[in-house]
Amino acid sequence: MALTITDECINCDVCAPVCPNQAITMGPQIYEIDPQRCTECVGHFEEPQCVQLCPVACIPLHPQWVESQESLWQKYHRLQLAPVTATTPPLLPPRPCGAPLLAKEGS
Numbered sequence: 081m082a083l084t085i086t087d088e089c090i091n092c093d094v095c096a097p098v099c100p101n102q103a104i105t106m107g108p109q110i111y112e113i114d115p116q117r118c119t120e121c122v123g124h125f126e127e128p129q130c131v132q133l134c135p136v137a138c139i140p141l142h143p144q145w146v147e148s149q150e151s152l153w154q155k156y157h158r159l160q161l162a163p164v165t166a167t168t169p170p171l172l173p174p175r176p177c178g179a180p181l182l183a184k185e186g187s
């Protein structure tokens with residue numbers, strides 16, 4: 081099963097950076113999990129990382145997204161082969177082309 085985020089989410093932003101599949105993004109009101117990308121962390125970790133860290137325990141199993149362990153592994157392998165799309169959040173904030181890595185002294 082994929083996981084889902086309930087409306088008890090307090091938008092603390094703890095879960096999104098730890099998701100190994102970039103499945104968690106900010107929605108119109110609260111954070112959301114893309115069930116097409118959530119493998120319950122299968123292939124990466126023993127336990128779902130978002131569930132481990134969520135301070136308000138608002139990430140249950142998605143009741144309408146029933147999947148076997150085998151399906152989760154298939155999804156994991158599919159995601160490894162899939163190219164990163166424009167909607168996938170970048171791991172690091174973009175740096176303007178040509179911008180210096182460090183500010184010059186006195187500037």
Ligand code: SF4
Binds near residue numbers: 103122128129131
């Ligand atoms: S269970 Fe794992 S893969 Fe699914 S949303 Fe949480 S961190 Fe991401």
Ligand code: SF4
Binds near residue numbers: 092138
């Ligand atoms: S960790 Fe929990 S409360 Fe924080 S943004 Fe994620 S789902 Fe919401």
